[in-house]
Each structure stands twice: as structure tokens, then as C-alpha cells.
Amino acid sequence: MSNYHPLNEAEAIRIAKSIAGIFSAEGELVCSEIGDGNLNLVFHVTQPSTGAGVIVKQALPYAKVVGESWPLTLDRARIESEALRIEGRHAPGLVPEVYYTDHELALTVMEDLSSHVIMRRGLIEGGVYPKFADDISEFLARTLFFTSDLGMNQQEKKTLAASFSNPELCKITEDLIFDHPYTDADTNSFDDHLKEEAALLWSDQELHLEVALLREKFLTHAQALLHGDLHTGSIFITPDSTKIIDPEFAYFGPMGFDIGAVLANLLLNFASQEHWSDNDSARQARRAYLIETVRDIWTGFERKFRALWDAHGVDRIARTAGYQDDYMQRLLQDSVGFAGSKMVRRIVGLAHVADIDKIPEPAVRGQAQVIALAIGKSLIKNNRKLTSIEQLIDIAESAAVRG
């Protein structure tokens, strides 16, 4: 890593200019650093005369979260760019195109997506994304299937899995999702009114057992190459385009972790609908839209994953009678359990979501937190019993009614 140094804007422009086929030879390039400075430098390099642009993203050798700073491997830039290439191969058009990488500089030059908005923000602002369920279920089905033992050569998968060994970033997930929210950890952060709720989380042995089992799956079940951090802040969106970004947490893990992340973040927004409008029917319609999206994602995923399996299963064993049904059921259950874990940690753990934290009225925000926590706990506790996406929806809807 001897050549590593954080780039300045002039260097970012020089690197961007060297990418063939993007910019006109005439016309100046301009650059602005648009990252939040916590993990990465993100240079947006554009050519005003043509409207062309690229993103130059460089990992920083540390992470800053809520004022804390700790060292973090630059290897995550390699993992992110390799994951983007693989995802792009299996799910064309659903991730930014990678133009260039430099592993020594921890650098990736990729497609400019400034025509898109971050989906979390879009949802908070009431956006409707009619193509999203289809796109994300396509992304999940294809990237997970084709990097699993069902859809790729099992020996090549083992070699690929070794190259995606990602201990440092997995550690963040292991701590912040599967550990800290269930004990009185320093990193936890929650509003005062949740003190009792938090204490209940810390003493609930039934919940702890389920979380331990989910964590074990995260640690040991190398089913497929995961995105690893697939919340709505990792999705760029417009009504007719979806781009999944930032797979720096990618590693070979349980498929349900990615599926659950998407469902959890829609349900967090669902829980925030206490707030969205004083108009009750508008709020109900918004909730219905979110629930419909959740349903469409799972049913779309299941339909597409099964179709890929039938058409592209790599071997005889994949066609074993009853195996696919058994597998899909376990996938649903894992997705439900991981969705629950992802919701709980967003209410009492270190990193929250704007969908709920940015609700201005404390009472409404508090209500949303209680609903999200109730859904999350129930999904975790019931994950091994669920047999249909409708049961997940029932859990969400009855928590909202009770809330």
C-alpha cells in the first residue's frame, strides 16, 4: 500500500480523464468531493459542456461513525469493485458500471448516477417506485443464485469465496447487528422513552437464542456472494431505474441476509408512516403501497429464483424431488429472521435510519420506534415458524394497528 494517499480533486480529474469513451477531448472537467468523509472520498467529475460524468470513489483507511474513528482495511475497495463487476455480470443494468480500479489506491471509477436519488430519501419524501420490486427481486434472484452452489461450479465458488474473505467488515455486522442491541453496550443509542423496551431486549432469552442462531448462520453459512449491506441507503433509484451500490460488505454468507435487509428497510419506512400525513387515508394508502412492495419483492424473488433453478441448476442434485421447496422455505425463514435483526438494531443500536429518526414530533417518532421494534422482535422470534410472506405481512400490520 506504499503508493496509497488520499486523492485531491486535480488527481481525481486526471484519473477520470484517462477513462476512454466517457468525456469529449474538448471541454473542461470539474470536480466536487461529495462523500460524507466518514469512510470514503467520493469525487463527482463532470464535463459541463457535454453533461458527461463519472464517480471516482476512494476508500479511506479509517471509518468514522458518530464521532468515533477506527482503522478499516483498504481491501474493501477491491471487494466492492469485484462485487460490482460480478453483480453487473449477473444482473446487468442493476449496478453502476465499473470503468477502472486501482487496488493500491483503493480506487474505483464508476458510472455517474446523479440522475438517481438515494431510495431512503425518496421513500421519506413519499416517492413511488413502480419498477423497484421487479428490479430488486431480479437483482437478488440472479446475484444470489448464480454465486451459489446451485448456479455456479462448486469448485470455482470455493475459490471465489476465499477471495471475498472480508473479516473486518463482517465484524462490524457481527457486533452492531447480532450482539450490541441485545446487551447494554456502549455503542447502543436510543431515545429515553425506550429505556424499558431496551431493558426487555437485553433480558429476553427467547429472543437471544434466535439471534444467536441467526448470527451463527451469518458466521458459517457460505451460501452465496452477498451484497452484505443492502438497505435503502445502498440503492439509487428513479421511477424507472434501480442501481444497487456500495457492496463493500460483500462476502459469502446466507442469502436471507440480503433479502431480509431489503424487507427490513421497507418495514422501517412502513413503521414511520405514523408520521407521513395527518390524512389518515393517505397514510393507509402509503402503508398499503409499502406492504404491496414487500409482498411483490418476496413473491417476485421466489418465482425468479425457482425459474433460474429449473433452467440453470448446475447439477443432478439440484433437481432432487422436494429439495427446492425445502430450500425456499428455509430462505423465507432466514429472510424473516434477518429482517427482524436489521429492524431492531436501527431502533436501539448504533446506526439508525432517517425514516424514523427524522420524524420531527417526538410522540410520533416514539410511536414509530415502538412499532418498528415490535415488528423486528416478532420477526426474529417467529422466523423458524413462518411458512409464507403473508405471515410476515400480518406481523407488520398488526404491530402497526396495535401501535
Added chain:
Amino acid sequence: MSNYHPLNEAEAIRIAKSIAGIFSAEGELVCSEIGDGNLNLVFHVTQPSTGAGVIVKQALPYAKVVGESWPLTLDRARIESEALRIEGRHAPGLVPEVYYTDHELALTVMEDLSSHVIMRRGLIEGGVYPKFADDISEFLARTLFFTSDLGMNQQEKKTLAASFSNPELCKITEDLIFDHPYTDADTNSFDDHLKEEAALLWSDQELHLEVALLREKFLTHAQALLHGDLHTGSIFITPDSTKIIDPEFAYFGPMGFDIGAVLANLLLNFASQEHWSDNDSARQARRAYLIETVRDIWTGFERKFRALWDAHGVDRIARTAGYQDDYMQRLLQDSVGFAGSKMVRRIVGLAHVADIDKIPEPAVRGQAQVIALAIGKSLIKNNRKLTSIEQLIDIAESAAVRG
């Protein structure tokens, strides 16, 4: 690998001589190649004047099985020697000491165990090994616990797991244990009288589903560093010493695969006791000895694994109420399922065991094969239902009575 070449005896002596602390400076060394030539060269280098000796083991770049020859990675020598070192650290005295390795030459110099016999042969000859159950349960408990997320730092485990990526040797297991025996594969080999039994195996959908699930665990559940080929031919033994050898199939997989391999090979010998003696009471006593050993291995393993967990569990989550019980139950079930798979393949698959194949009377041998197959099938079909080692023993004993 440019320096790789198969050693001759003079070179083996020269390498052996360079190991400090084994041989006297005076006194000639002699060498004989004692490998079977199918996978490795094995030089036994001794000093007749002192009785000192070492084993110089070198991997060959191919495997020969039943006349077939195919290329096979030399990297397995690195994996074997690294696994021996790790096993030796966690289970001192239960593996040969490694004196020297040369990865380019695919070479390991290790402790001479010529005072021991191969356990399969010892069992066939009616040997009794009163220390074995204690030794092997110690080996299993310590090597599996301390390389799992329960007993080692989870980030170091991920890095270690990547270094034990072993696709080529895993492929042999995937094909010969989890695939070929359940279809009419060219590699299968069985006596004529088993044709109908084999056809039943190939059409039994209930069995196929369980095998698919076991194979999935073998492919994806990276619980701990396995030996990977822990049959009685990989164990050197005397009445008061046990040495586990040949971990070239080592990789991070499901713990039950190693435990099941040991149980399966004792049960294969158990099934062969149709033959052992015309004296019925002697045969019964032999069977009782083998069953007692099976029971002692599991109960010893469980007791020791739980004690390690209580004393050395690496984190808070390991102490979650109910988690250890749930884990041990799943370990038993996995062990049962893998034991069954290992038995079936030894009757109809490519590689058989001398315990049964070397029974001279065709009728007696046939009976032993039928019993072994019945036990194996029943263990596979019932693996997810078993809750105690006594149920495995019941299955074995009633198959023997019926047989």
C-alpha cells in the same frame, strides 16, 4: 512449482538428515519407500544403529484409484502439513509431529509412527483399543471447538478458512460420497447380489432429499477446520496411543462430517462381524465392544465439547441460554446423517473398506454388505429426527439382528 520433482531415496535421506535432533551424527541412514504410489511417495528413513526414524511424505501430482489416474493439486501437501500443525497445537500427542515442510516440493517430514498399526487393520484382526474412544473424542472436541466461531476469534477464523480453501479434494468427497452412490454412475462398484439394493438407492426420493441436504451442509457450513477424511485408515493406533494422520482433505466444513466418519467406520466393522468368528458369543462380545466404543465416542465428545464451550467460549453470545443444547442436538443429527452417507458409499461407491470386502465367504460378505447398507440408509433417513446416540445404536443393532 518449478522445483518440484518426485524425490528418490537418496534425496529423502539427505532431507531427513538435515532435521535436527532426530538422528545421531554417527550411523548410516536407510530408506524404503512404503507408500502405495496412488497419491503420495512415503519414505521411511531410519537409522538402524539408534532405532531413530522419520517419515518423508511427498505428494504426487496425480491420484490413482482403481486403475484410473487424474491430476490432483500439490497444494494438498501444504494443507495437510498446516492442518497437522493446527491439530497438534489443539490436541497435543494425537497427531504426528511435523518436523519440516517444503511447499514447493509438496513435502512434509514428520514423526515416525511405525510402532503403530493402521486402525482399520487392527480392528479387522480383532484388536482392542481401550484408549481409543477417549483419544478420538478428545481430538474431535478440541480440534473442532478451537477452530470454530465458538472457540477462536471469528475474524482470525475467516482468514484461516480462506487459507484452507480446498476445492479439488472437496470435489472428490462431493462426487464419491454425496452424488455417485445415488445414481447409476460409472464409478460405482458393488457385488452382483446388490443390484436390486443399488437400484433402490437410485430411486429412493426420501433418501435423495436427505442426501441433498447433507451435501448442502458439506458445501456451505463452514463451522470448523475438519480433518475431512477421518476413517479408520487415517488412524494409527496401539492399545495406548492414537495418532490421526493424513488430513489432506482438511477444509472448513460441518463438524458432524468428522464425527460421522469415525462412527461410520466403526459401524462398518460392526456390520462385518457376521464374519469375525464362528463362535456366536465371541461375535456378540465383539459387536458389544464396537457399540460401546461408538457410545463412548459420542458421549465423550459431547461432554468434552460442552466443557470446552463452558470454559473457553470466546464471547457472550456463546453463553446464550439454550444455545449450547440446540447446537449439540444439531451436531448429533449432522453426525448421524454424515455417518450414514459414509457407510452407503463404502458398499456401492468407488472406494470400499477391507473390513467388509476382505470377508472371504461370499454369503457372509453379502450379509455384511446388506447390514451396512441398511444401517447407512436408516441413519440418513432419520438423521433430522434423532435426539440421542442410543437411537443410532438401536438402528445399528436392529439392522444386525434383521440381517
